[in-house]
Amino acid sequence: MTEQRDYRDTVFLPKTEFPMKAGLPAKEPIIAARWEAEKLYEQLRDARRGRETFMYHDGPPYANGDMHIGHALNHTIKDMVCRTQNLLGKNAPYVPGWDCHGLPIEWKVEEQYRKKKLDKDAIPLLEFRAECRAYAQHWVDVQRGQLKRLGVMADWDNPYLTMQPESEATIVAELLKFATSGQLYRGAKPVMWSPVEKTALAEAEVEYEDITSTQIDVAFEIVESPIPELVGAHAVIWTTTPWTIPVNQALAYGPEVEYIVFSAALGNDPLDNEESGHRYYVVAEPLQHEFIKRVANDTNALLIDHSFKIKGSDLAGTIARHPMHHLGGFFAEPRPLLPGDFVTTDSGTGLVHMAPDHGEDDFELCKAHGLGPKFAVEGDGKYREDWPWLGGQGSVINPKFNAPDGPICVDLREAGGLLAASADYKHSYPHSWRSKAKVIYRCTPQWFVPMDQPLAHLPALSGAEQRWEGEGGDATIDEEARAGSPTLREIALAEIERVQFTPDKGRNRIGSMVAGRPDWVLSRQRAWGVPITLFVNRKSGEYLVDEAVNARIVAAVKEQGIDAWTPETAHGFLGDGYNPDEWEAVPDILDVWFDSGTSHAYVLDSGRWPDLSWPADIYVEGSDQHRGWFQSSLLESCATRGRAPYDRILTHGFTMDAKGLKMSKSLGNTIDPIKVMETYGADIIRLWALSVDFTEDHRIGDEILKGVSDQYRKLRNTFRYLLGALDGFSEAERVDVAAMPELERYVLALLARLDATLRAAVDSFDFNTYVRALTDFCNEDLSAFFFDIRKDSLYCDAVSDPKRKAYRTVLDTLFHALVRYAAPVLVFTSEEVWGTRFPEGGSVHLLEWPILPSATLDRQPVLDTGQGFSSSVAEGSQAPDQVRGDGLIERWEDLRRLRSDVNEAIEPMRREKIVGSSLEVGFTVYRNAKDELPIAQNDLAEILIVSSVTFESGLAPQGSYSLHHSNGDVPEQAAFIVTRTTHHKCGRCWRHLPEVTEDGALCSRCDQVVADMDAGA
Incomplete structure (x- = not known):
């Protein structure tokens, strides 16, 4: 040899x-730095300018803290949206933005003052705003760097910030559009209020958590009634907010509810005594037994001497008195029983106490019967000093204040009005998602946008008349035509039907929210935000609408930002035409959702970014923004332009841990994207974010x-x-x-x-x-x-x-x-x-x-x-x-199935060390299936990566494999076998072929190639 x-x-x-080894953590920052140096984003814009446009508008993340894994997923999806559209040849710019005003930043700055033992209210307003502005800018810069590291390609040198003077001026201008068109009013209505943060909250700023509260049953003695037997009886209410009893003004009943009036000896009932005998109580019949369980020490001790039933509507005209009536004044006033369609028999007693200061149903029902709010609870959650019961005390969200042994229950018990009290009622309750503290409904003077007032001004702004008035026509509609115009709610709901949603279930989510939402509360009682730049007449209460005044305000804000409006400078905008003594400058600021909700105006419609135009093709955010940015943008644009500022909404779910649990620092299950990039690289995060079904919650x-x-x-x-x-x-x-x-x-x-x-x-x-x-x-x-x-x-x-x-x-x-x-x-x-x-x-x-x-x-x-x-x-x-x-694809799909079958047949030979690779295997087909296999014999050997392919007539031997074929052309019972080849191995290509004379020698193909190479050498 x-x-x-x-x-x-x-x-x-x-x-x-x-290299096979990626080394992404070290390599990616170098590539990112080169992109920045070469101004890659600007190159792309130059290359795509003049092409079909795709308008993406970035929802502003809050400038408060490092990027978390939800941010990473969110911005990867956004980047993917724009990159794929640019890849298609469209001009798809990406202008990033940040939300910079609002309570979270103000709260952090206040914390810094508290650490220095300084009173925030003692800090000059402009100095405080400057601190907030610096804090926001710091986190804008931090997050910008982190998002660059993630590989997001955007106009990082020219982002939009809600605190930029140009943005603030547009926010003010949009607000003044509402004022000019009459879509703004100041009213006293219950709103979500944070006693800790001392401000009203939007629905999007509220989250619900399970708590355990004190539940109490309180008796209100009936003093007048069309039903004589009711006089002296006690209407019983049940509540889990004892702190609202000091502001009670009425009771509500269900007109269709069946009530039972019964006399009973309830073991611990303070209203029962030997001298006076048993008392009569009025509760809904379906809830009688639940009421008795709460009140009686031993239900077997119940003795009913007499009872009768009445319908809720029979209670019309009935008057009760407050348990604390002996205090006189407000508490001595009559408490009427009023019909309320919202009263149910799901829980409680079927009678509901009404405090118009602290509930939406309460407010509307009492307002309809001439009962207005009393503003007894201050912004910090304490009763005002002059309130006749518990004045200066609180806070009302303190569990101890509401406890069975707290001041409210103690006083009610001494007055004989408390039937039962226990601190064991578990239920869901609203909390501020910032401070995590409980919130309350509190009636305060606020600025609102009405949801159900017709918008007669819209056709002149946007051509909305084509959707609402058939073929359209004259674009000018006077106030008399307002009655026939659509409301903001109607326009918004129509737009929700028009807009595309991915996934489609988002349509129902935001639709139900808009259908049931109350009027939009715009005002906040804080310092760091865009001011509500209005003047209110001190006598009439009407706000000023003057184009010249508005123009001066907008121009000043554009030049100086929100610092142009302070208590000291605001009256200067009135000019010579108005007496400043007659006009009050509004001290409130705007809800930050109005800031971001108007971003379409100062980003897409301002000309600051020439590549952008209004409206957006798509908005992309998490599903929580159906009640946040998606909705505030929808309402603002519908009110000022008659349509949504977007044509499509793409939403993603929330990122959970590997077990499907919500991420929490306390659980220690958070994933830090910055550490992931340091360990694996940004491309790994991106691949994860785009591999999961992000439209649902994911892990x-x-x-x-x-x-x-x-x-x-x-x-x-x-x-x-x-x-x-x-x-x-x-x-x-x-x-x-x-x-x-x-x-x-x-x-x-x-x-x-x-x-x-x-x-x-x-x-x-x-x-x-x-x-x-x-x-x-x-x-x-x-x-x-x-x-x-x-x-x-x-x-x-x-x-x-x-x-x-x-x-x-x-x-x-x-x-x-x-x-x-x-x-x-x-x-x-x-x-x-x-x-x-x-x-x-x-x-x-x-x-x-x-x-x-x-x-x-x-x-x-x-x-x-x-x-x-x-x-x-x-x-x-x-x-x-x-x-x-x-039939190209069909033929090759059949061959791939055959290849899979052959590999499966070879696998036992590998495990038993009969062959080392498929090149040592011979493949034989029986039953003369040669004509039915759609490829030449030699080509089939190459595709199967075997030594040889042969065809034999007759039946296959025992142990053969069935030969499948998708179109049924192969004869029945056709089969194949695989065996170890007897051919020698080519020393160059390692194939086992009949022409190779001994192991290591060359096949004819390799022999010719080597000869040619040697000759060329």
Whole structure:
């Protein structure tokens, strides 16, 4: 036996400097710094200017703290939206923004003062605002740096901030539109109020938590009634807010509820005594037994001497008195029983005590009967000093204050009005999501936007008359026409029907909120925010509407920001036409949701960013913004422009821990995206964010991140293989599609199908499908199939071999397509991939969606022979039914099933060490199925990666495998077997072939290639 030559240097192995190990934490910041230095965002804008536009408007995150994992997911999705639209060739700018005003920042600044033992109210207003502004700017800068690190490509040098003077001026101008059109009023209504933060709250600022409260049953003695038997009886109410009893003004009954009036000896009833005998009580009949359980020490001790039933409507005209009537004044006033449709028999007693200061139903019912609020509870939750009962005491949200042994219950018990009290009632209760403290309903003078007042001014502003007035007509509608105009609620609900929602369930979510919401409360009683720049006449209570005054205010705010409006300077805007003594400057500020709700006006519609225009194609935020930014933007725009400022809403769910639990610092289950980037890299976070079904609540954890890292590694290896396999590729090597083997054309057909899938995913913002389809294609269609089959041709065929050239041509097509597809997801890795092959080729993020060659026999490729693909935008990818040609995909799907069956049959041989690889296996088909297999015999051996393929007639031996075929063309009972080959192994390609005379010798193919190489050398 002759000594064998080492042929390793004759094999064309892939060559690339692209490393297998990513090293993303070290590499990504370098790439990001280069993007910033090269002004990549500006380059992209220049490249896309003049193209079809796609308007994305960024919802402003709050400038208060580091980026958390929810921010990371949110901004990755937003970035994906804009990047994919830019990839399609559209002009899709991304102007980021921050919400900078409001209580959270003010609260943090106050904390700093408290640490220094300084009183915030003693700090000059402008100095305090400056502290808040500096605090907000600090966190804007911090978050901006973190989002850059995440790879978000945006106009970071020119973001919008709600505290910029230009923004503040537009906010003021939008407010004045409401005032000018009459869509603003000052009224006293119960609103959500935080006694801790001393301000009104919006619904979006409130969250609900389970608490345990004191529940009490209180008796109100009836002193007048059309039913004589009721006089002297006691109407019983039940409440879990004892602190509202000192502000009670009436009782409510259900007109259709059946009530029972009964005389009873209740074991601990303070109203019962030997001298006076049993008392009569009035409660809803379905709730009588629950009431008795709460009141009696022993239900068996109950003695009913007499009872009778009445209908709720029979209580009309009945008057009771407050248990504390002996205090005189307010408490001696009669407490009428009033009909309330909201009264139910779900719990309590079926009678509800009414405190119009502290409940929406209470307020409306009492108002309808001439009973107004008393403003007994101050902003800090204490009763005002002059209140006749518990004046100066509180806070009303303090559990001890409301406890069975607290001052309220003690006084009621001594007065004989308390029937039962226990601190054991569990229920859900509203809290401020900032301070986490309980909130209350509190009636205070506030500024409101009415939801149900007709908006006659709208047609002149936006053409809304075309939707509301049929064919339209005159755009001017006077006040007499207001009665026939739509209300803000009606316009908003109509827009909700028009706007597209992803997922669609968001429509019902925001729709139900808008349908049932009360009037919009705009005012806040704080310092850090845009002032309500109105003057109110001290006598009439009307606010001033004067275009000249408004213009002076807006101009000043645009120049100086909100510091232009202070108690000392505000009256200067009145000019000579008004006596400042007659006008009060409003001291309140605007709700921050109005700030962000008007952002469409000062971002899209201001001209500050020339690439932007109004309205937005899409808003993207978490599902909690259905009651927040989505809604405030909707209402503001509908009130001023007659339509929503967006055409589509994309919402994502919340990020939970690996077990599906809400993340909490106290539970120690939070995931810090900054640490994840330091450990894994930003591309891993991005891949995770776009792989999950973000439209629902989703999970993240260490094991999940490890799985995403493995997914990333496979994608990276796909690119590494492509780069290595394309080493030295030139246009001279390119082969027309029509001249390619079927396998190459099949892969191009799969690529076209992938392209169509990805386009559809981009159109529907289904990024989970986008990433999954891209990953599956790389792993299953390429790495496990195409690359595996053709590695022999790549390594061992002659450089000039048509099959090898066709393969490399397809690899080039794949490279240019896949690097573009991956670019919006793996923003750093795709840049590294592109730069490795084309160091002078600019950024991958300036490229556009690929135009693919056709995979059918009768089409020529549409391919630019320059570096990459044509720069024009594809009109559309080949749909799957356009690229199949003469059954191309169907044939190859059958072959892939056969390949899977053969590999499954070979696996036991590997486990038993009979063979080391499939190249040592012979494949034999029985029952003369040769004509039914849609490929040549030698090609089939290459596809199956086996030594040989043979066909035998007759029945297959025992232990064979069934030969399946999807279209049923293979004869019944056709089967195959796999055996170890007896052929020798080629010393270069390692295939076992009959022409190889001994192990280590060369097959005919390799012998010719080596000879040519030796001759060339």
